[in-house]
Amino acid sequence: MEADVRFAPAGLHDAAAQVEGSQPPTPRAALAATPWLNAVSREVLDRLAGAAVMHRLPAGSIVFEQAETPTFAQFLIGGSVELLGVRRREEAFVELVRPVDLLLPAAVLNRQPYLLRARVLSEARLLMVQAEAFRDAVAADHALCLAVLACQATQFRRQIKLAKNVRLRSAEERVGCYLLQLAESCQPGAPVRLPMEKRLIASELGMTRETFSRSLAAVARHGIRVEADLVTVENPDAARARFVLDPLIDGIETLNPLLAKEV
Amino acid sequence: MEADVRFAPAGLHDAAAQVEGSQPPTPRAALAATPWLNAVSREVLDRLAGAAVMHRLPAGSIVFEQAETPTFAQFLIGGSVELLGVRRREEAFVELVRPVDLLLPAAVLNRQPYLLRARVLSEARLLMVQAEAFRDAVAADHALCLAVLACQATQFRRQIKLAKNVRLRSAEERVGCYLLQLAESCQPGAPVRLPMEKRLIASELGMTRETFSRSLAAVARHGIRVEADLVTVENPDAARARFVLDPLIDGIETLNPLLAKEV
DNA sequence: CCGTCACATTGATCTGCATCAAAGCCCGAA
DNA sequence: TTCGGGCTTTGATGCAGATCAATGTGACGG
Numbered sequence A, B: 001m002e003a004d005v006r007f008a009p010a011g012l013h014d015a016a017a018q019v020e021g022s023q024p025p026t027p028r029a030a031l032a033a034t035p036w037l038n039a040v041s042r043e044v045l046d047r048l049a050g051a052a053v054m055h056r057l058p059a060g061s062i063v064f065e066q067a068e069t070p071t072f073a074q075f076l077i078g079g080s081v082e083l084l085g086v087r088r089r090e091e092a093f094v095e096l097v098r099p100v101d102l103l104l105p106a107a108v109l110n111r112q113p114y115l116l117r118a119r120v121l122s123e124a125r126l127l128m129v130q131a132e133a134f135r136d137a138v139a140a141d142h143a144l145c146l147a148v149l150a151c152q153a154t155q156f157r158r159q160i161k162l163a164k165n166v167r168l169r170s171a172e173e174r175v176g177c178y179l180l181q182l183a184e185s186c187q188p189g190a191p192v193r194l195p196m197e198k199r200l201i202a203s204e205l206g207m208t209r210e211t212f213s214r215s216l217a218a219v220a221r222h223g224i225r226v227e228a229d230l231v232t233v234e235n236p237d238a239a240r241a242r243f244v245l246d247p248l249i250d251g252i253e254t255l256n257p258l259l260a261k262e263v
Numbered sequence C: 001c002c003g004t005c006a007c008a009t010t011g012a013t014c015t016g017c018a019t020c021a022a023a024g025c026c027c028g029a030a
Numbered sequence D: 001t002t003c004g005g006g007c008t009t010t011g012a013t014g015c016a017g018a019t020c021a022a023t024g025t026g027a028c029g030g
Helices: A015-022 A027-032 A042-050 A105-110 A131-140 A142-168 A171-185 A198-204 A209-220 A236-242 B015-022 B027-032 B042-050 B105-110 B131-140 B142-168 B171-185 B198-204 B209-220 B236-242
Strands: A052-057 A062-064 A072-087 A090-097 A117-130 A224-227 A230-233 B052-057 B062-064 B072-087 B090-097 B117-130 B224-227 B230-233
Touching (some): A027 A052, A027 A072, A027 A117, A042 A052, A042 A131, A090 A117, A090 A142, A090 A198, A090 B142, A105 A131, A105 A142, A117 A131, A142 A171, A142 B072, A171 A209, A171 A230, A171 A236, A209 A224, B027 B042, B027 B052, B042 B052, B062 B072, B072 B105, B072 B131, B090 B142, B090 B198, B105 B131, B105 B142, B131 B142, B142 B171, B171 B224, B171 B230, B171 B236, B198 B209, B209 B224
Antiparallel strands (some): A052 A117, A062 A117, A072 A090, A072 A117, A224 A230, B062 B117, B072 B117
């Protein structure tokens, strides 16, 4: 369980830092601040909070190991965590978890071993609820059950989107679409910063750093220039022509209030 | 929507055929026969059945198209369905669904478009519940909500296992482990039949038929011989040494009664 | 100021798997 | 029986992306 305790590298890019000062320090406050639990009654949240502790983990530390049996339901409140498939010494990146979300709720609910290793990417704040208490609460409270179902459904769809992205697009296309979407999501024309280190983006896009780097060069031929961590879309038309964004792949899976009546 | 209505090819391998005669003809009976709904009250099942129809679809037909918005919650009662990511003309196999299971419940629950195309592989029996009625029932009934949560959690874990299998193992290893597990699951020593056509197994293992075929040859060098659709493990020790089964990849995800107290 | 360290880039090479192409095989229909 | 169509096998070839290796760069600590 001893971890590779390297801290976040450049001090830049630390998404968690933005909200650092305003983070709730108590389990109860963290639960109250979790948007997708807003339909859950105070009593149930109290009960969960009673079986919970907050925990900070520095970058590089292992939250749990593949094949472990869950003893806590882990809510990621701040920072970020990567999930990796492990085989002997090799690791294969599977998913990046951002707050606020549950780490592999399926394993906790089913009382089954984790299929993946979880490692902190940038310093993480975790709310850890005793697994048994969590399962009891889900079994007892309908609103909580619905919330967890929504969470699990969203994670499933994210997983499918990742799979489609990797299987249906080339490395260059993945990079182009990623950058284009990043740029379009802010006001167009203005240069944008990469949200994390390139090696991490490479992981998330399912390729090596080298391939990512080469793809950056290739993508420049289609109107998207990246210098250091600054992205500029020089030729939006060419870029959009070459890199067709697909909401069924690139759209961010948002955790709607589940079963909300249609708008 | 016109489908490529080819029927199951050889008449062999038709998993559905085994139970063909005993299939329940009414929606209500199908729900009653679904093991993971056994904790759901009769009243709720009645309500679901009231908004449901049974449907048969021949091999090759499309159950739903990628990007469609769900109008039904589809229970696969018999036969099998493959889920494919689509981009222009290209298809990428994502998952094989076997009975009894829900087809992409996440899309139905979240009122979001399907991320995948569903196509019938061997003649399918579907129980189709009006989406709205299904959502209402899940929102209203706790036992049903728990059952669907268990179903969704299991599907998630299956997806993770597939991803690990593809990313962490070579084509030859996937084939070897698949065959070895197939053989071990029956009484050892006896030859086993492949449960479906080779092209379908190839899909499920994430490779082309050609690569699968070549892998069969390669695997023979490690004590696993395949002739036509007959698998014989000639040298169990060599096979097990080369193809190390990992329950966190090869173990079949079973749909436990969720939140069951530990045994 | 320089050395270190991690990240990033670039080039050279390797390789697993897909693709393309051509037979062979099996089974049902004519 | 022969024919045709789908599946399978085998071979030849191509390519995307991984791997290996060398160098460049920017940040930090001495």
